[in-house]
Amino acid sequence: MSTYIHFTEEQKIRANEVDLVEFLQRQGEKLLPSGREKRIASDHSITVRGNEWYDHALEQGGLAIDFVQNFYGLSFPEAVTKLLSGEQGELYSKTKERKQIKRKPFVLPPKNSDMRRVFAYLIKNRHIDRDVVSFFAKQKLLYESCEQSANKTKEYHNAVFVGYDENGVPCHAHKRGIYSHGNGFKGNIESGNPCYSFHYTGISNRLYVFEAPIDMLSFITIYKNIHWQEHSYVALCGVSVTGKGVGNVDCCGAKELKGHFLDEEVDLSLMDETLKKYKEVKGSLITILQNAQEIYGFLPMSVLEYISQETGIYSSQIYGVATFYTQFRLNPVGENLIMLCKGTACHVNGADGIEEAITEELGIKDGETTEDKIFTLNNVACLGCCSLSPVMMVNGETYGSLTPQKTKEILREIGKQALDAKEGN
Numbered sequence: 001m002s003t004y005i006h007f008t009e010e011q012k013i014r015a016n017e018v019d020l021v022e023f024l025q026r027q028g029e030k031l032l033p034s035g036r037e038k039r040i041a042s043d044h045s046i047t048v049r050g051n052e053w054y055d056h057a058l059e060q061g062g063l064a065i066d067f068v069q070n071f072y073g074l075s076f077p078e079a080v081t082k083l084l085s086g087e088q089g090e091l092y093s094k095t096k097e098r099k100q101i102k103r104k105p106f107v108l109p110p111k112n113s114d115m116r117r118v119f120a121y122l123i124k125n126r127h128i129d130r131d132v133v134s135f136f137a138k139q140k141l142l143y144e145s146c147e148q149s150a151n152k153t154k155e156y157h158n159a160v161f162v163g164y165d166e167n168g169v170p171c172h173a174h175k176r177g178i179y180s181h182g183n184g185f186k187g188n189i190e191s192g193n194p195c196y197s198f199h200y201t202g203i204s205n206r207l208y209v210f211e212a213p214i215d216m217l218s219f220i221t222i223y224k225n226i227h228w229q230e231h232s233y234v235a236l237c238g239v240s241v242t243g244k245g246v247g248n249v250d251c252c253g254a255k256e257l258k259g260h261f262l263d264e265e266v267d268l269s270l271m272d273e274t275l276k277k278y279k280e281v282k283g284s285l286i287t288i289l290q291n292a293q294e295i296y297g298f299l300p301m302s303v304l305e306y307i308s309q310e311t312g313i314y315s316s317q318i319y320g321v322a323t324f325y326t327q328f329r330l331n332p333v334g335e336n337l338i339m340l341c342k343g344t345a346c347h348v349n350g351a352d353g354i355e356e357a358i359t360e361e362l363g364i365k366d367g368e369t370t371e372d373k374i375f376t377l378n379n380v381a382c383l384g385c386c387s388l389s390p391v392m393m394v395n396g397e398t399y400g401s402l403t404p405q406k407t408k409e410i411l412r413e414i415g416k417q418a419l420d421a422k423e424g425n
């Protein structure tokens with residue numbers, strides 16, 4: 001039979017006013033800074049501030065008593081007892097924070113007149129695709145701030161990633177320092193609504209979720225094809241995932257980006273000669289990657305890690321270069337590499353129709369390989385024979401003045417030859 005413990009109203013109020021930061025620290029919990037709140041290290045979805053708590057994953061929160069009940073699985077009397085006296089009979093002090101802190105209204109930092117620094121930082125340092133940066137800038141989701149230090153003697157420039165609500169009103173912003181040395185500043189603007197952190201909404205039912213805006217832009221850079229704008233993307237900027245009402249949710253942090261490189265078992269010693277020759281040569285990363293691609297046909301993750309280990313170049317920098325240049329392939333290609341030109345002349349003369357014909361004939365899109373590994377399709381910029389547009393190149397041979405029908409016939413013939421060769425005819 002459970003014991004009935006009577007608490008006076010004054011005791012309940014006192015228990016509910018216990019400062020949860022102090023309380024948790026005394027229980028041995030590690031707390032991490034998260035803006036004006038503290039995040040519990042053992043459960044990142046919960047933040048506390050004064051006597052209040054909020055579980056971002058479950059979208060619920062409250063005051064000290066129900067926090068202790070939920071977090072420790074205690075009954076109401078047990079929670080009140082714990083809050084009032086603690087295990088050693090300690091008394092916790094009443095929170096002062098609630099009344100003292102007056103939240104400032106949410107205000108976006110002032111804009112700089114151009115975005116030169118942000119473009120340079122994101123493209124050169126973070127290897128984000130220029131078109132992706134331009135796209136988000138044009139949508140007013142990204143801009144460069146120009147802010148003054150408190151004593152007005154210095155100017156600071158940050159990349160600002162803005163989140164809008166359904167009425168197009170900015171309600172959240174994440175700032176990222178754009179200086180290339182040391183750990184850059186990052187943080188959310190005070191009083192932003194985390195429900196509207198930096199995001200882009202497409203029309204498909206696929207949502208990709210990221211920890212930080214730069215992870216999101218890196219992912220789009222890797223998977224940039226004509227369809228990327230159909231999907232939705234959100235950077236949580238320090239909040240946890242709920243993903244309600246969306247068909248498919250993928251979570252991608254910096255670590256998960258690695259997962260987009262294929263890790264096949266390969267003979268790493270094949271790289272030794274190249275590494276011996278270039279590992280001490282400054283600025284030779286692209287040459288090393290080109291050699292690796294020549295050896296393995298693409299860039300397997302284990303090879304990139306091996307290059308990092310041998311050269312001392314950070315693996316994140318190597319991934320950045322490998323994903324930035326279209327010449328590098330992250331997956332093995334089929335026997336026949338189709339390079340379809342999507343340059344201006346070809347685009348005007350019907351390259352999209354040619355791409356559709358390839359997809360109809362082979363069932364693959366840009367960057368994909370057929371299941372039988374006979375064809376890989378890569379869309380590329382101008383192939384240098386615009387007078388023949390629309391143009392594709394298969395294994396170095398140019399096919400010009402294409403029509404959808406002609407394209408299908410060419411692919412059928414190449415496919416037939418490949419099958420005959422396999423069967424030894």
Ligand code: FES
Nearest residue numbers: 341343346383386
């Ligand atoms: S635009 Fe296609 S070959 Fe030049």
